[in-house]
Amino acid sequence: MNTKIANLNGLEILDSRGNPTVRVTVELESGAHGTASVPSGASTGMNEAVEQRDGDPNRFSGKGVLRAIEHIETEIAHAVVGRDACAQIEIDSVLVDLDGTPNKARLGANSILGVSMAVACAAAAAAGKPLYAYLAAGRPVRLPVPMMNVLNGGRHADSSLDFQEFMIMPVGAPSFREAMRYAAETFHALRALLAADGHTTAVGDEGGFAPKLANNEAACELIVRAIERAGYHPGEDICIALDPAATSFHDGNYNLERSGQGRKNSKELIELYESWVSKYPIVSIEDGLAEDDWSGFRRMTAELGEGIQIVGDDIYVTNIDFIRRGIDEKCSNAALIKLNQIGTVSETIDAIEFCRSAGWRYIISHRSGETEDSFIADFAVAMDGGQIKTGAPCRGERTAKYNRLLEIEHQLGADAIFDNPLKELPFSSTLCAPHGSQ
Numbered sequence: 294m295n296t297k298i299a300n301l302n303g304l305e306i307l308d309s310r311g312n313p314t315v316r317v318t319v320e321l322e323s324g325a326h327g328t329a330s331v332p333s334g335a336s337t338g339m340n341e342a343v344e345q346r347d348g349d350p351n352r353f354s355g356k357g358v359l360r361a362i363e364h365i366e367t368e369i370a371h372a373v374v375g376r377d378a379c380a381q382i383e384i385d386s387v388l389v390d391l392d393g394t395p396n397k398a399r400l401g402a403n404s405i406l407g408v409s410m411a412v413a414c415a416a417a418a419a420a421g422k423p424l425y426a427y428l429a430a431g432r433p434v435r436l437p438v439p440m441m442n443v444l445n446g447g448r449h450a451d452s453s454l455d456f457q458e459f460m461i462m463p464v465g466a467p468s469f470r471e472a473m474r475y476a477a478e479t480f481h482a483l484r485a486l487l488a489a490d491g492h493t494t495a496v497g498d499e500g501g502f503a504p505k506l507a508n509n510e511a512a513c514e515l516i517v518r519a520i521e522r523a524g525y526h527p528g529e530d531i532c533i534a535l536d537p538a539a540t541s542f543h544d545g546n547y548n549l550e551r552s553g554q555g556r557k558n559s560k561e562l563i564e565l566y567e568s569w570v571s572k573y574p575i576v577s578i579e580d581g582l583a584e585d586d587w588s589g590f591r592r593m594t595a596e597l598g599e600g601i602q603i604v605g606d607d608i609y610v611t612n613i614d615f616i617r618r619g620i621d622e623k624c625s626n627a628a629l630i631k632l633n634q635i636g637t638v639s640e641t642i643d644a645i646e647f648c649r650s651a652g653w654r655y656i657i658s659h660r661s662g663e664t665e666d667s668f669i670a671d672f673a674v675a676m677d678g679g680q681i682k683t684g685a686p687c688r689g690e691r692t693a694k695y696n697r698l699l700e701i702e703h704q705l706g707a708d709a710i711f712d713n714p715l716k717e718l719p720f721s722s723t724l725c726a727p728h729g730s731q
């Protein structure tokens with residue numbers, strides 16, 4: 294099979310926020326092709342790779358995205374046409390060198406990532422393999438436990454919540470399909486509880502509800518009630534994961550005034566998390582502190598890291614330089630992994646290898662501005678980390694990933710592996726009252 298790249302095409306499409314983004318198609322000389330679309334974040338880290346995009350989110354036809362497409366069809370095409378699509382590492386390093394900046398600002402992380410992902414998709418198609426099997430290259434694969442976002446705040450919603458994401462993790466489910474059932478039933482129970490309490494059931498950017506609750510803690514209480522109402526046991530069947538995205542409310546202090554909880558320093562915010570962890574079945578906290586609060590992350594990991602997963606997102610931006618520092622300084626025990634934070638498939642895999650080598654967990658994640666592309670579903674299975682964060686079980690750009698995972702589990706049949714990646718944490722046996730009876 295001739296896997297040489299014959300042609301690249303870029304297309305301006307819309308993301309789930311109605312903003313322009315990039316879709317790339319790579320055609321091989323054999324006729325096989327691959328297509329990938331690039332997502333976009335709202336609570337972005339300051340050290341993320343930079344996308345070429347319209348600065349004004351209210352303008353439909355972004356000049357930035359058109360520029361990204363022009364780069365794809367001219368400079369990038371010139372550099373990669375004729376190369377072997379199976380040589381992912383080589384192609385990614387050509388893209389990085391061609392850009393020449395530390396953060397991919399010249400060609401745009403969106404142009405580069407779109408090409409990088411589409412190359413992988415085309416090579417998988419040429420090999421006649423599902424994308425996850427191609428990316429795994431013979432290594433073990435695993436269905437991930439979803440970290441499903443059910444309540445939205447912060448930069449993702451106009452709710453009363455300072456914290457960006459309140460998620461449920463169906464850790465006790467026996468399969469991915471059952472995990473989706475546990476989580477979707479809880480999501481529906483939550484909707485019913487909100488409606489019964491007179492709250493709006495409108496949703497935020499990632500499909501989680503966006504109500505005006507009394508404060509952030511009320512969200513945890515409500516989720517425990519929803520888990521119970523759906524017939525599950527909090528802390529056994531379903532746990533809670535948080536992404537406060539603390540950079541977004543950090544202005545020197547942590548400003549929780551949106552929910553009426555005042556201002557806190559790092560130590561006080563960690564104490565708040567500690568008190569919640571003792572009351573609610575919380576197993577994971579991502580970006581509990583701001584991206585530049587390395588000492589806060591260290592303290593939080595020292596105080597809570599034995600019991601729960603401490604995840605760095607904005608602080609590491611899927612970049613081995615920051616992850617290395619986090620490992621050296623014991624700033625967390627896990628990293629969030631977002632392809633577009635770093636900008637190529639190979640560099641993302643390098644970041645994952647770094648996490649693995651330190652014994653860290655890693656969670657493959659979507660962005661708040663998404664497309665129907667399901668690349669990350671295959672990627673999560675292939676990377677064998679056992680966790681994915683991809684929003685609520687509603688809205689097509691989120692269900693595209695969940696439905697792809699259901700399809701993969703079905704295809705794998707008896708070979709499908711699904712287990713709780715957090716099972717060695719002492720949390721569920723020691724901290725959570727049985728059956729969620731706080």
Ligand SMILES: C=C(OP(=O)(O)O)C(=O)O
Pocket residue numbers: 333334335336337338536538606629658659660661662
């Ligand atoms: C998915 C997230 O949000 P965004 O894409 O807006 O960065 C996140 O912070 O984990």
Ligand SMILES: [Mg+2]
Pocket residue numbers: 536538579580606607629
């Ligand atoms: Mg985050």
